[in-house]
Amino acid sequence: MTQKLHDRTVLPPEETGPLTKMVAAFRDQGQAALVGPDGVPWDLPVEAYRVLREVLEAMANGLAITVMPRHTMLTTQEAADMLGISRPTLVKLLADGELPYEQRGRHRRLLLTDLLEYQQRARNERNRQLDALVNEAGEHNLYRDTTTPRPTR
16 A cells, blocks of 8 residues: 655654653663564664654654655745745745756746755855854964953943
């Protein structure tokens, strides 16, 4: 039986205590297994175990979880929400060629994989620039000059 994959958001339960205990008991050791309703154990790949652990940990912290296939197409609002930016800012990134997209009629759609790649590129660039700032501050002895800040008032 084939079931169509679809996106859905799962909200955490009202009482997260049992999840918190379960997450605390999880270990990254040995082979994990999932026991079906018929009692038959199924070995889980390490990746699946880690994903399940992260899902349970997020839910134990009261966070909602959304799982979606990598080939999912997102609206500009969904993509902007994922990046934590406004939709107009995202549209400017699209217009500047920073992110690929498809135009369906009047609507733009982005592939989740493209969005995740952009997010990683932006993170790498931010880290590179921060490292450069730290190095420059060290070269100009700015850390020494600010070890004992002067009162401003």
